[in-house]
Amino acid sequence: MPCKIDTKTSCATLLKVLADETRLAVLRQLMKRPKHVAEINATLGIEQTLLSHHLKTLREAGLVVAQRDGKAVLYSLAPEVEDTRSGKAINLGCCLVSFK
Amino acid sequence: MPCKIDTKTSCATLLKVLADETRLAVLRQLMKRPKHVAEINATLGIEQTLLSHHLKTLREAGLVVAQRDGKAVLYSLAPEVEDTRSGKAINLGCCLVSFK
DNA sequence: ATTTGACTTGAATAATCGTTCATGTTAATA
DNA sequence: TATTAACATGAACGATTATTCAAGTCAAAT
Numbered sequence: 001m002p003c004k005i006d007t008k009t010s011c012a013t014l015l016k017v018l019a020d021e022t023r024l025a026v027l028r029q030l031m032k033r034p035k036h037v038a039e040i041n042a043t044l045g046i047e048q049t050l051l052s053h054h055l056k057t058l059r060e061a062g063l064v065v066a067q068r069d070g071k072a073v074l075y076s077l078a079p080e081v082e083d084t085r086s087g088k089a090i091n092l093g094c095c096l097v098s099f100k
Numbered sequence: 101m102p103c104k105i106d107t108k109t110s111c112a113t114l115l116k117v118l119a120d121e122t123r124l125a126v127l128r129q130l131m132k133r134p135k136h137v138a139e140i141n142a143t144l145g146i147e148q149t150l151l152s153h154h155l156k157t158l159r160e161a162g163l164v165v166a167q168r169d170g171k172a173v174l175y176s177l178a179p180e181v182e183d184t185r186s187g188k189a190i191n192l193g194c195c196l197v198s199f200k
Numbered sequence: 201a202t203t204t205g206a207c208t209t210g211a212a213t214a215a216t217c218g219t220t221c222a223t224g225t226t227a228a229t230a
Numbered sequence: 231t232a233t234t235a236a237c238a239t240g241a242a243c244g245a246t247t248a249t250t251c252a253a254g255t256c257a258a259a260t
């Protein structure tokens with residue numbers, strides 16, 4: 001499935017991806033720096049398979065990108081949604097969600 | 101049910117309220133000015149009873165406030181979430197959602 | 201006092217989403 | 231090349247959420 005950040009994708013659809021405790025926590029971590037799955041999960045403490053599903057949701061929405069790093073996978077915030085100014089916000093195109 | 105904008109309410113819970121096409125459309129209208137239910141629905145074209153349910157959700161989340169006006173009801177953006185600077189954003193406490 | 205207009209509410213159903221479990225993939229190591 | 235570590239996927243199930251339908255409230259007009 002392609003990236004959801006295009007002209008067709010509604011703002012509500014993208015906000016829905018953001019509107020989850022786990023996924024928000026992941027994004028907040030990746031706003032600081034790229035991390036491996038295990039590292040992300042260290043502070044979450046949920047089942048790895050569940051995190052994997054959430055990461056897929058984030059990927060398909062175009063909010064994060066994954067790249068293999070040995071037998072691990074490194075996740076980072078997608079460049080398209082990165083807020084270069086503050087580094088504390090996520091740019092969904094339709095709206096900007098800024099955290100404190 | 102009380103207002104959901106308090107310290108206990110998670111950001112995800114509030115974002116979930118925002119993450120709906122209809123509710124977003126309503127908020128965008130109310131960011132401009134207060135409106136009656138019928139006026140809100142004029143541009144939405146959904147069943148009135150359905151809009152009423154969405155308005156309830158917005159009310160319970162503390163995003164909008166309602167006041168009777170004759171036999172109509174006037175809705176406005178809740179003062180707590182209003183962004184006094186831009187007038188184009190919604191302040192959820194945990195984060196600020198700004199539109200273009 | 202009844203009717204009408206403008207909305208709200210509750211209950212039932214339909215649709216979507218999150219979680220779990222079993223299995224699959226990929227890359228390094230033995 | 232078999233094994234293990236790190237992660238992904240698909241299907242099934244349970245929990246939430248959206249939508250509809252029927253009934254109810256409240257204020258103004260008749």
